[in-house]
Amino acid sequence: xxxxxxxxxxxxxxxxxxxxxxxxxxxxxxxxxxxxxxxxxxxxxxxxxxxxxxxxxxxxxxxxxxxxxxxxxxxxxxxxxxxxxxxxxxxxxxxxxxxxxxxxxxxxxxxxxxxxxxxxxxxxxxxxxxxxxxxxxxxxxxxxxxxxxxxxxxxxxxxxxxxxxxxxxxxxxxxxxxxxxxxxxxxxxxxxxxxxxxxxxxxxxxxxxxxxxxxxxxxxxxxxxxxxxxxxxxxxxxxxxxxxxxxxxxxxxxxxxxxxxxxxxxxxxxxxxxxxxxxxxxxxxxxxxxxxxxxxxxxxxxxxxxxxxxxxxxxxxxxxxxxxxxxxxxxxxxxxxxxxxxxxxxxxxxxxxxxxxxxxxxxxxxxxxx
Amino acid sequence: xxxxxxxxxxxxxxxxxxxxxxxxxxxxxxxxxxxxxxxxxxxxxxxxxxxxxxxxxxxxxxxxxxxxxxxxxxxxxxxxxxxxxxxxxxxxxxxxxxxxxxxxxxxxxxxxxxxxxxxxxxxxxxxxxxxxxxxxxxxxxxxxxxxxxxxxx
Numbered sequence: 001x002x003x004x005x006x007x008x009x010x011x012x013x014x015x016x017x018x019x020x021x022x023x024x025x026x027x028x029x030x031x032x033x034x035x036x037x038x039x040x041x042x043x044x045x046x047x048x049x050x051x052x053x054x055x056x057x058x059x060x061x062x063x064x065x066x067x068x069x070x071x072x073x074x075x076x077x078x079x080x081x082x083x084x085x086x087x088x089x090x091x092x093x094x095x096x097x098x099x100x101x102x103x104x105x106x107x108x109x110x111x112x113x114x115x116x117x118x119x120x121x122x123x124x125x126x127x128x129x130x131x132x133x134x135x136x137x138x139x140x141x142x143x144x145x146x147x148x149x150x151x152x153x154x155x156x157x158x159x160x161x162x163x164x165x166x167x168x169x170x171x172x173x174x175x176x177x178x179x180x181x182x183x184x185x186x187x188x189x190x191x192x193x194x195x196x197x198x199x200x201x202x203x204x205x206x207x208x209x210x211x212x213x214x215x216x217x218x219x220x221x222x223x224x225x226x227x228x229x230x231x232x233x234x235x236x237x238x239x240x241x242x243x244x245x246x247x248x249x250x251x252x253x254x255x256x257x258x259x260x261x262x263x264x265x266x267x268x269x270x271x272x273x274x275x276x277x278x279x280x281x282x283x284x285x286x287x288x289x290x291x292x293x294x295x296x297x298x299x300x301x302x303x304x305x306x307x308x309x310x311x312x313x314x315x316x317x318x319x320x321x322x323x324x325x326x327x328x329x330x331x332x333x334x335x336x337x338x339x340x341x342x343x344x345x346x347x348x349x350x351x352x353x354x355x356x357x358x359x360x361x362x363x364x365x366x367x368x369x370x
Numbered sequence: 371x372x373x374x375x376x377x378x379x380x381x382x383x384x385x386x387x388x389x390x391x392x393x394x395x396x397x398x399x400x401x402x403x404x405x406x407x408x409x410x411x412x413x414x415x416x417x418x419x420x421x422x423x424x425x426x427x428x429x430x431x432x433x434x435x436x437x438x439x440x441x442x443x444x445x446x447x448x449x450x451x452x453x454x455x456x457x458x459x460x461x462x463x464x465x466x467x468x469x470x471x472x473x474x475x476x477x478x479x480x481x482x483x484x485x486x487x488x489x490x491x492x493x494x495x496x497x498x499x500x501x502x503x504x505x506x507x508x509x510x511x512x513x514x515x516x517x518x519x520x521x522x523x
Contacts, residue, residue, distance in 0.1 A: 014428065014431070019431055022431070022443055022515070023433075023443075025515050026443060026448050026515045028433075028441070028448075032435055032436070033433040033434060033435055033436070033441070034433070034434045034435070034436060036434075037431050037432070037433055038431070038432040039428065039430075039431050039432075040410070040428070040429040040430055040431070040432060041426065041427065041428050041429060042424040042425055042426060042427045042429065043425065043426075044425050044426045045425070046423075046424055046425045046426075050464065051462050051463060051464055051499065052462075052463040052465070052496070053460045053461070053462060053463070053502075054460065054461045054463055055458040055459075055460055055461075056458055056459045056460065056461050056501070057458065060461075061459055061461075061501065064461070064498055064501070065501075072386060073386075074386040075386065076385070076386050077385050077386065078385065078386045079384070079385060079386075080384050080385060080386045091384055092384075093384050097413070097414065098411050098412060098413055098414070099411070099412045099413075099414065099415050099416060100409050100410075100411050100505070101409065101410040101411070101412070101416075101429075102407060102408075102409060102462070103407065103408040103409070103410060104407050104408070104500070105407075105408070106407070106408020106409075106410070106432075106506075107408075108408070108434075108438070108453055108504065108506075109434030109435070109437075109438030109439070109440065109453065110438050112434055114436055123408075123432075125410075125429065128415075128416070132460065133384070
């Protein structure tokens with residue numbers, strides 16, 4: 001559809017009488033209107049791409065008004081996301097068949113005096129816009145974080161720089177740019193993935209290596225009866241720092257134990273730590289299952305219980321989301337199936353899950369879809 | 371003008387661009403939150419009779435009634451509109467490029483020569499020029515102005 005714009009008027013030359021004569025043609029009475037008339041002109045620098053419009057969700061508006069910067073994150077080619085300090089929003093571009101005329105200094109009726117002499121305000125349309133960005137809150141896209149950190153897991157100080165040490169290592173600021181998550185979600189993801197900051201780089205610990213260090217820590221605990229009285233970080237570091245980096249020891253203790261004060265974040269080495277039975281048991285189950293294929297369930301339960309420290313009790317509830325059991329098989333079997341390795345996308349995840357099993361009971365599938 | 375059915379907006383996912391790799395960010399402009407731009411939304415497009423650039427051309431007059439109802443007169447058409455408060459405010463973003471702050475960092479190497487740590491990277495910044503909370507929407511069929519009423523039927 002077309003509306004023909006007057007071609008003959010020179011720029012900004014309308015007079016009150018021009019305006020009133022068209023009102024008269026239109027059978028409209030100037031007295032019915034507020035005295036200020038706004039005459040619209042296209043700007044001499046009309047540029048439709050000069051500005052973009054973006055619908056603001058409340059958290060983004062609050063952040064902007066508080067003077068915060070929002071960042072676009074991801075590698076080139078990733079679907080764009082915008083993050084606040086703690087949320088991630090997917091960006092979609094919407095097109096509309098309507099024309100939006102952008103008029104920077106347009107005055108709305110309520111701001112125009114109700115009475116007075118007729119007067120003219122010339123208004124410039126700086127651009128005509130047909131599209132805008134919509135934002136949708138999404139979950140952080142953390143599977144990339146796992147993939148990046150898996151490029152070069154830490155296998156011990158002596159392995160740094162060896163022939164296998166070829167993968168890239170990432171600092172927090174590099175991860176900020178590549179991973180599509182807000183800072184808070186990224187930090188949470190790193191903690192959940194059990195990543196550890198070593199010499200400025202965020203690393204996953206190689207599972208075999210972490211098992212070795214944890215084994216030494218637990219051995220020491222048994223020697224000194226720390227499982228009951230609590231582990232002293234200072235003493236633990238004194239003994240084991242010769243063998244392993246202090247950061248790794250601290251990281252493994254903190255991720256498998258609690259302090260009295262529950263102060264996981266603090267760096268006070270004077271804290272006393274108490275190991276969590278569930279976390280230790282889960283670690284040993286992973287050690288048994290990870291590279292074993294299908295394992296006779298009863299054999300597994302026996303080996304698992306024998307592998308954990310004295311006084312700890314294993315239970316299948318501890319390894320929900322880490323292993324699947326086929327009780328109909330003769331004999332029943334268990335195998336490694338970790339929720340952390342499933343796709344993030346809901347549809348993809350269901351597809352993978354139903355490739356694994358044609359039928360799921362609600363109880364079995366729940367740990368994998370939470 | 372003729373009425374046009376309103377199409378559902380089509381949605382596409384914009385991709386992160388190469389130059390936005392480092393610091394694509396929005397910074398609030400000086401007056402963000404205070405400055406409010408106006409939007410006049412029309413169905414369809416504005417066209418001139420001849421394909422000439424629109425820059426500088428006159429479009430029409432906007433009047434407000436005493437009850438704040440907007441009336442737009444374009445050429446020989448009257449449009450009755452409404453001021454609408456947006457469900458979600460719109461940010462007006464202006465793209466600007468500037469060198470990365472990190473690009474000027476120097477690294478003293480053992481050979482005592484100053485070397486830039488990274489090649490200068492330009493980054494894209496979107497400044498929030500204004501936040502828009504309402505617009506004028508003209509969605510009714512435009513009424514023609516009949517300039518010369520015949521004297522006799």
